[in-house]
Amino acid sequence: MATLQAIKYSRGKLLVLDQLRLPHEHHYDEVSTAEEAFDCIRSMRVRGAPAIAIVAALAHAVELHNGSCTATTPEDTIAYIESRLDFLKESRPTAVDLSNAIALLKLAARAAKLEGLAHPEAKEAILNSYIEAAENILAKDLENNTSIGSFGAAWLQQQFDASPDRRISVLTHCNTGSLATSGHGTALGIIRTLHARGLLRHAYCTETRPYNQGSRLTSFELVFEGIPATLVTDSMAGALFAQHRERMNIGAVIVGADRVVRNGDTANKIGTYALAVLARHHGIKFVVAAPTTSIDLDTETGAGIKIEERKPEELTQISGAVVNADGSIDPSRTARVAIADQRIAVWNPAFDVTPHALIDAIVTERGTVVKGADGRFDFSQVLPERW
Numbered sequence: 001m002a003t004l005q006a007i008k009y010s011r012g013k014l015l016v017l018d019q020l021r022l023p024h025e026h027h028y029d030e031v032s033t034a035e036e037a038f039d040c041i042r043s044m045r046v047r048g049a050p051a052i053a054i055v056a057a058l059a060h061a062v063e064l065h066n067g068s069c070t071a072t073t074p075e076d077t078i079a080y081i082e083s084r085l086d087f088l089k090e091s092r093p094t095a096v097d098l099s100n101a102i103a104l105l106k107l108a109a110r111a112a113k114l115e116g117l118a119h120p121e122a123k124e125a126i127l128n129s130y131i132e133a134a135e136n137i138l139a140k141d142l143e144n145n146t147s148i149g150s151f152g153a154a155w156l157q158q159q160f161d162a163s164p165d166r167r168i169s170v171l172t173h174c175n176t177g178s179l180a181t182s183g184h185g186t187a188l189g190i191i192r193t194l195h196a197r198g199l200l201r202h203a204y205c206t207e208t209r210p211y212n213q214g215s216r217l218t219s220f221e222l223v224f225e226g227i228p229a230t231l232v233t234d235s236m237a238g239a240l241f242a243q244h245r246e247r248m249n250i251g252a253v254i255v256g257a258d259r260v261v262r263n264g265d266t267a268n269k270i271g272t273y274a275l276a277v278l279a280r281h282h283g284i285k286f287v288v289a290a291p292t293t294s295i296d297l298d299t300e301t302g303a304g305i306k307i308e309e310r311k312p313e314e315l316t317q318i319s320g321a322v323v324n325a326d327g328s329i330d331p332s333r334t335a336r337v338a339i340a341d342q343r344i345a346v347w348n349p350a351f352d353v354t355p356h357a358l359i360d361a362i363v364t365e366r367g368t369v370v371k372g373a374d375g376r377f378d379f380s381q382v383l384p385e386r387w
């Protein structure tokens, strides 16, 4: 089956699917410089914690491959690489995948073996070391997501004794699928795996106001893959749980993460926290799916997470394709429409923090972490070398 691909890469060329045009139009932008990547990330043509990191890493690999670095000494080559990465780091602050990728890429550039090499071979060795590390981030992300899918599905199957005769339904928020990653996805990856194993009854996805990643992107992915799914607005989750939990066997809310800190507090798309409160009230498991690249052990609690605030127009305006009188969609005619008084003051945090107390499990590519008797998550089982 064809799969959705947000990022297409071959050495020297990076194409990024413009997610602002989805689901009506599939258009790839060529991203060849750090400036283009910065703009692509900031404008949310690419979004989702892993995808942001991958695009930043690869865009710099492309510009290096194309000769952007004019340095002639190893020190200047490394200084150039680091300054470009520092610039990219400012594109979006909340998702830690980008800073983790940047730290890893800086180490890779410095790890190049330079013994006995002079210019230009020494510079080439540094550039190659960087490019290979960036390409590895792309390859590793796909592997990680497949593992997250398996670990998450296995954990849920255990909790509910789920079987093809007793399948569970789940709700997800925002978009954590192929479009937010290199493929398969994290929270949506678990849903894909549940479906592939015959364990999924139904997936519910929230609209995810104000940016509508759920209605524009997740519902598109679910329909694309033929997964039985229903779209609800964020404000319908409580009624959904109250009225349909038993009949539909709604077992879990599964979300992604932009940053999981040392105590397990998790920053994710705005609205996640409210869903966690509702899930707890209704006895529904609350599961975070995140690669270990989304874990930030340098921050102790959620209070230390910087939350990105975005522009008012995301609430006061909406864009979409024009619907013809016969109900068909004309993707060539898109419109931006005002949906509020444009003078109203707006608060628009892009993310919120769900306290670890409300989270039942954090699924990573190295296993599922649950709280110990002390009520704390212990990430040493999945992050031994960084602990």
Ligand code: MRU
Pocket (backbone or CB within 6 Å): 047, 048, 049, 050, 095, 173, 174, 175, 176, 177, 180, 181, 185, 186, 187, 213, 255, 256, 257, 258, 268, 269, 270, 350
């Ligand atoms: O603002 P976005 O669309 O980048 O927010 C994305 C999310 O909050 C995702 O849930 C998170 O990044 C995980 S994506 C695998």
